[in-house]
Amino acid sequence: MLFCNEARYENQDFPALVHVYKLKYAMTTTILSPHFSTPDQLIDSLQMKGYVVVSPSVVSELLQCELAELERIKPDWDCLPIDHYLKDGGRYRRRRHSCFVVEGEEVKQTPHRAHWQPLEYNALHGGMKRMFEPISPATCNQLVWSKLLQAIGNICSKIKGKQPWFVEAHQFRIDTTDGIGRPTPEGAHRDGVDFVAILLVGRVNVKGGESRIFEATSSNGLRFTLTKPWTLLLLDDERIVHETTPIQPLAEGGHRDTLVLTYRANGFQE
Template sequence: MNSKSLASPIINLFKFTEDFSGLTKYFEQLPVDPYVPGNYRHHGLSCFKYTDHNLWEKQAHKYIFQDDKTNPVAGGIKREYPVIDDKLIDEPTLKIALQQFCNSINAQLGDLIDIHMLRTVTTHEQLGKAAPEGIHRDAVNYVGIFCINRHKVTAGETHLYTDKAGARPPVVRKILEPGEMLIIDDNEVFHFTDAVKPTSDEGYRDVFVFTKSTLMSI
């Protein structure tokens, strides 16, 4: 695994050498996100407590909430997403990535970590908007965007900004390839990923998003 500080300690990129293709089957099970218009995004979520190195305890599943200033598309409402497959947290390759995220942000035992699974589907009729809310923060402490698969897509470039309006050029522009994880301090920068476009009739992009702390109503 290689790591690189792209701008400062608040922005880090990790390139893993492990094969994460075994995780793609879990994305096949994700239902459509009912809170994003267009039926192109699929979303699953679970919250875990960091109880020991390489050990996470699943927490009670509840709704998540963001205000409409943070999320103009799906803010101001209680959102409930399906629990991710229990077998996923035992996958050795996911543990490697999750442990790297925890190490990078200096996570402490007892910290709550959300694991989001997002599949963004794109066709010639419907672009796959990876961030329909635009340039934003997630209202957490740290965010890790971990790409698992890019199937028959182009674009989907992630941008990091120092201002929400995007008046200044992004400090980072990067298409995350499978096996790459970008970790940011959500209190310091804003992020955005542009739409993925199909190279055939249909394509998709699969990512995990790790966050500390939780958005759930614990």
Template sequence: MSTTLHPDNADTRRSALAQEGFRFVEGEAMRSLLSSHGSLADWPQFAASWDALEPDTYLASVGLHRRRRHAVFSIADGAITREVDQPHYQSRDYNTLQGGIARWFEPVLPQIAESETLRAVLGFCSDVFGGLAPQVPRWHVELHQFRIEARPGEPGQPTPEGVHRDGVDYVLVLMIDRHNIASGTTTIHAQDGALLGSFTLSRAFDAALVDDARVFHGVTPVVAQDPDAPSHRDVLVVTFRRDSAPAAN
């Protein structure tokens, strides 16, 4: 069961997300959507930066493994600004595994934060998410580069906290690369737990758009197809939360 977003126009995209609270976008369509907001010429370098992610020491402390980098941006009146590095914080209401602590991660590299591809991604998100809440003057945006690795006898856990909400307004999950990986199905749930949809981000540019206030989401564990070879699932997660701070002059 899946719900696919077609690249008709901005109003169609917003309407589809507003009606159901989530949308799956196939890679070819998503690439076209992103291209309408900027160049993707540096996509190969952008995708290659996942090879430079650092271990998530917080998750390692509970015996699980992933790599990541993090950055914070603000968007006001269409202007995208990278903010000073900040910790990532979620309350235990949203993250029962690692909530209630300020987690500092290695920052997104400057050349990636300033890349044409990322600017296209953020422009797309600003268009779609900002169009759903035009009364919001300023958005607090967090960017997460994730690599989930599956090891012999040990599935990788894309969402170790289980089915959850992130405690933001909107979420984009963009597939960057899958190598030697099986499973990793995204599931979308109503607040009573009922399954609303499921789909697998399996190719570069496949994407999920989520209205975090309305639905819960999770991803099933991933396993290595060949347990003797390296395997990973690379995604970019972008979250938008309305920011009460005044925009800088």
């Protein structure tokens, strides 16, 4: 479904962003399913459209593992620390962050470092070093973790050539303890990398959380909701702007968990 990109807020101040979110998205209840690409369509679709959505079964095929292996890292989302850097003072986001270098079949974790983005890509939280707690060794040491980073790295290399990929991994839990949770408080944005991989880990007792992607050079976009755990949305960050709409609770304990992996050539953002 194409629609006019009315949600590019990266150059607006935060109060205006919140106001527009409340007006436009608070009552969103329609769930639109994405179009899933098959393994043989994946590379062509990513090259042609700048994005691809992959079903959990295809993710399992790409990793050459059962989905049960991915489920072994899922409990880690239950113990994420609160993100204390939110400029709206919110308590709705919990996260961990670690960095890796992926080259072919080799995955190396780097010394722990702060997450940094320029204001050009994150007008709300850019320009500041944010030091989050690292991802648990119990997760990073799982074989499936390396398989996941390798598999996506291989896709990136098929698009832009074989090379080391500098990967930042972000575990997110957006909860509804205070009534509303904002997966992307900065609004529609790019990350300043080559590729962005967004995996849905789970969503429990929430409405909203709609993925919206836009062509960076036009006002056209798509909207859909990721509902099945381990669905993968892979974006060419140079061509696609993205955001996720706020979530609201359907019952106590409502939350949405994701794993975001960014792949960048030639080093991490400094």
